Amino acid sequence: MDFEIRGDRTPRGPVKLAAERAAYFQLMQQGMTNGEACRIVGINPKTGRRWRNGRNASGRDTAASPVRPVMPSSGPSRYLDEDDRIYIADRLREKATVRAIAAELGRSPSTVSREIRRNCTVDPRGARHYRPHAAQTRADARRPRPKPRRIGQNPELRDFIQEHLDLRWSPEQICQALRARFPDRPEMHVVHETIYQALYVQGRGELRREPARALRTGRTRRKPRRQAQQRQPRYRDPMVMISERPAEASDRAVPGHWEGDLIIGKDSGSAIGTLVERSTRYVMLLHLPDGRGPELVRDALVETAQTLPTHLKRSLTWDQGSEMGLHREFTLATDIPVYFCDPASPWQRGSNENTNGLLRRYFPKGTDLSVHTRENLDAVAAELNSRPRKTLGRETPAERLLKLLAA
Structure with a gap:
């Protein structure tokens, strides 16, 4: 070979590496990989890839291979033009590799490979030939829009x-x-x-x-799938997200922060509201015999909140269910701010989710929940609140709440 391995590896800029560039492209034409050629020449593999595939704003290599100059192009940089196709045909006759041709044109190797595969001409004997003018004709015929279906x-x-x-x-x-x-x-x-x-x-x-x-959907128009930032607001009044909830609610040090949700009955026709205090795990149940519309849930929440002392009415965390559509009216009536969890994030209401699992032993899935009276719900809540909890040091939620009230 008529070049030497680069010994001095200090940065010298693109101009002073002209000899290395020439050696690199010579090795690539001999069939070496990018890594092998870069190791022999003494350059970083990223530099070799940039020489082979690098482009400036016009889509051409900023310093093309010294083996063959870049052909001028009058067409748009996104597409191969007739001069590019003539150049590809000439280099294929010279047995150049696809990667070498791509580097000389400042294109991706896949672009050249796809061009050769799609626009080759097959003669009667089955042999494939790349003819640039025929390839240009095929490309021009393929480009117009709209296409016949x-x-x-x-x-x-x-x-x-x-x-x-x-x-x-x-x-x-x-x-x-x-x-x-x-x-x-x-x-x-x-x-x-x-x-x-x-x-x-x-x-x-x-x-x-x-x-x-x-179609089984029965739609006469397609339903657009909007991106998250394009979706319509879920509620009429803006939500306050859980990320803005006070830190005292997260560490459970201060009582009065509640988590809420609904457990749904058979065919989504009935529901029971559940409230869990984060610090004591104290449970309260909402009686919803007439359904789970926003007005009914709002009224049940207001009625329950009115039974609590002021220092136990600090916040309420809920998911983004439609039943909380009137959350602002609830806040105005009770002075309790409502914070909403992120979508598909039930762990942000972990105490409430755990309690809902316990409640399913009393209110199984697939049953009508509207048959349960107010007295039944109070009895179930009292039973849960009198059950010792490991997380409370074997105390019951009722005992822990009484201590807080006494203090």
């Missing part, structure tokens, strides 16, 4: 999909059936989004059935 162009495919929509198959089931029925015919393969597009986009004329009749 596969379902509209293939009557057999359209009839198959229509027949199975009439049988109330889902688009995903139809796509799987197409691949199973026609494994060797890619023109009969579509993804389920293609079927949804044909149903929902008006004016296509591809499938005759209305979406409301063809």
Whole structure:
């Protein structure tokens, strides 16, 4: 070789590494990997990758391979143009590797590999040849939008999909059936989004059935999936999140901070409200015989809060259920601020979740909770509050609460 391994590895800038760049590209053309070439030349592998794939604002390598100058381009930097394709054809005839061609063009190797694979010409004998002008013609024909849709162009495919929509198959089931029925015919393969597009986009004329009749959801319009920052507010009044709750509530040192939730009965038709004091684990139950609407939950919470002394009315933490839609009215009536947990974060109300599990022994899932009277709920709460708790040093919640009240 006509170069030496770099001994002095102190930074010298891009200009003074011209010899190393030439040696690097020579080794790459000989079939070495980036790591091997960089080790021999004496450069960091990241430097080699930057030389091979690096681009400036115009999309071209800032200092292309010295083996072959970068061809000028008049087209947009995002796409290969005809000059690029002529250059690829010339280098393929010279038996250059895809990585070497990509480095010289300032492109990703996958871009050049995909171009060769998609736009090759196959002669009658089955041999593949890359002809730049034919490749440019194919690329130009592929670029215009909108493209004709596969379902509209293939009557057999359209009839198959229509027949199975009439049988109330889902688009995903139809796509799987197409691949199973026609494994060797890619023109009969579509993804389920293609079927949804044909149903929902008006004016296509591809499938005759209305979406409301063809799909089990019954929707005539697609339901957008908004990003988290684009979602509509859950409540009319803004929520105050748990991150703004006083620190004294988190360490359980000060009593009067409550966690709340609902346990739901059969077919979501009935509910019981649960309140747990964080410091003492004292339980109170809300009687909701007429349902769990926001007005009913608000009234039950206000009624319960009025039975508490002032120093036990510091805060209430709830999840983001619709039953707390009138949380501001509750706060105005009781002077108790409401803090909301983050979505899908039940551990932020750990005491309440644990208590709900205990309550399920008294109120099993799948049962009608509206049959329980106020007296029944008070009896269950009293039984739980008289049960010793390991977390309270074997004291009961009732005993711990009495100590706090006495103090």
